[in-house]
Amino acid sequence: MRKISDTVHSDVLIIGGGSSGMCAAIAARKKARSCGFADKDFQVTILERNRRPGVKIGISGGGKCNITHDGTVDELLEKGFFRKSEQRFLRHALYAFSNKDLLELLERQGLRTVVRYDGRVFPGSGRADDVLKVFERELESSLIQVLTGERVKRVENLNGVFRIMTETREFSADMLVVATGGVSYPQTGTQGDGLKIACSFGHKITKPLPALAPIYLDNAPSRTLVGVSLRDVTLKVETDSNSVARTGDLLITHKGLSGPACLSLSREVAEMRVEAGESRVMIDFFPNCSAETLGKKLQEHAFAKGGQLIRRFLQQQTTIPSSFVPLIMQRSGIDQEEKWGNLTKKARRSLELVLQNFAFGLVKAIPLEAGEVSAGGVVLKEVNPKTMESKKCRNLFLCGELLDYTGEIGGFNLQAAFSTGWLAGWSVR
Numbered sequence: 001m002r003k004i005s006d007t008v009h010s011d012v013l014i015i016g017g018g019s020s021g022m023c024a025a026i027a028a029r030k031k032a033r034s035c036g037f038a039d040k041d042f043q044v045t046i047l048e049r050n051r052r053p054g055v056k057i058g059i060s061g062g063g064k065c066n067i068t069h070d071g072t073v074d075e076l077l078e079k080g081f082f083r084k085s086e087q088r089f090l091r092h093a094l095y096a097f098s099n100k101d102l103l104e105l106l107e108r109q110g111l112r113t114v115v116r117y118d119g120r121v122f123p124g125s126g127r128a129d130d131v132l133k134v135f136e137r138e139l140e141s142s143l144i145q146v147l148t149g150e151r152v153k154r155v156e157n158l159n160g161v162f163r164i165m166t167e168t169r170e171f172s173a174d175m176l177v178v179a180t181g182g183v184s185y186p187q188t189g190t191q192g193d194g195l196k197i198a199c200s201f202g203h204k205i206t207k208p209l210p211a212l213a214p215i216y217l218d219n220a221p222s223r224t225l226v227g228v229s230l231r232d233v234t235l236k237v238e239t240d241s242n243s244v245a246r247t248g249d250l251l252i253t254h255k256g257l258s259g260p261a262c263l264s265l266s267r268e269v270a271e272m273r274v275e276a277g278e279s280r281v282m283i284d285f286f287p288n289c290s291a292e293t294l295g296k297k298l299q300e301h302a303f304a305k306g307g308q309l310i311r312r313f314l315q316q317q318t319t320i321p322s323s324f325v326p327l328i329m330q331r332s333g334i335d336q337e338e339k340w341g342n343l344t345k346k347a348r349r350s351l352e353l354v355l356q357n358f359a360f361g362l363v364k365a366i367p368l369e370a371g372e373v374s375a376g377g378v379v380l381k382e383v384n385p386k387t388m389e390s391k392k393c394r395n396l397f398l399c400g401e402l403l404d405y406t407g408e409i410g411g412f413n414l415q416a417a418f419s420t421g422w423l424a425g426w427s428v429r
């Protein structure tokens, strides 16, 4: 790096060597080369607090790394980001560096990828570390200076030049990319440092909230239910004034709930809990039926199969695990040995209600640190979506999970980090 007085100077300095930071560095080098800059005349540096960049890539997808999702940019936005403001913001970045661009980059480095039946894309080897190695090779061939073990504490802008203070040293840069991630999994290095830096440049921050997180309940589920998976049920959470729901698979854990439907709903539940107090959790075992349709279905069944045990019918439903059957019967006030032919109209009505509103307790907590991502972050309105440049400070770029967007499970968060990082790096002048 060039020395300017006592500090070490870069043309572009990136704080954070995660998915977005590494992509920003690679794109910045590519842009500089395309503008005719010799590598030695254009210094790109990453400051990463961990000993190795990309720690989160290494643990993503349970060590298998769901890198991205198959489909067009529009499909990715539609499936992966539920809020229109997020879709609008991310559109430019996803076009600038799409899932296809990402896969090309990986394949160029010899990493084969596979698309699963549900559109999720993984490395063919099934190893997240192979994805990380590709990025490390790209950083090397792009001649990026990667300085690890450097935690940035403070940043200033003096007369258009950034001064970046780590715990032990000082750096300077003409252009700065902040790519420090969110605040979940703090043990991986993401502890909100970038939010403080963005704040120091006048950026507003939407308070971080958990997302893609488990839901803990006030009363732990009974041991007979722990580990039970439910397929295609609807998880409903309601307060006195609001309710949210998501259909999908659920997993009962020793503290409450997890699984795709729970993870997907957790952000909305966390937001709802900020506004209102007690949140009741319910499971709908017949998500594709209105109350009326279910009522009719049970009535017809009672007439047609009067001699059948009710529990037998419940056990035959693909959405009801057998360990739930005795509980459903008990809550409906129906004897375990009751047959359809003997069921009163009142008891049948009670069964209908329980099947679509199986109370599963109150939300106790949604742990911010245990979410795959955190919602909240730098307010999107203050960042130019076409360049990722801050509207508060020229030559300051912000990207990745630091920004106030949240993707669904399915590879959308990594893709958004890669895309926004790439756009930030490509936009440096």
Ligand SMILES: Cc1cc2nc3c(=O)[nH]c(=O)nc-3n(C[C@H](O)[C@H](O)[C@H](O)COP(=O)(O)OP(=O)(O)OC[C@H]3O[C@@H](n4cnc5c(N)ncnc54)[C@H](O)[C@@H]3O)c2cc1C
Pocket (backbone or CB within 6 Å): 015, 016, 017, 018, 019, 020, 021, 047, 048, 049, 050, 053, 054, 055, 056, 057, 059, 060, 061, 062, 065, 066, 067, 068, 150, 151, 152, 153, 179, 180, 181, 182, 184, 185, 188, 189, 190, 191, 192, 193, 194, 371, 372, 373, 399, 400, 401, 402, 410, 411, 412, 413, 414, 415, 417
């Ligand atoms: C367990 C888990 C599994 C996941 N699985 C998937 C998945 O399969 N698919 C998917 O799409 N998404 C997944 N995600 C989400 C995805 O990993 C993140 O959304 C994505 O990595 C965010 O990228 P980023 O670059 O914004 O932040 P990060 O990848 O978190 O990188 C930020 C980097 O900045 C560094 N840093 C922070 N502060 C400082 C500082 N002051 N100075 C220097 N460096 C600093 C951190 O050490 C870190 O390396 C998963 C997340 C977790 C936690």
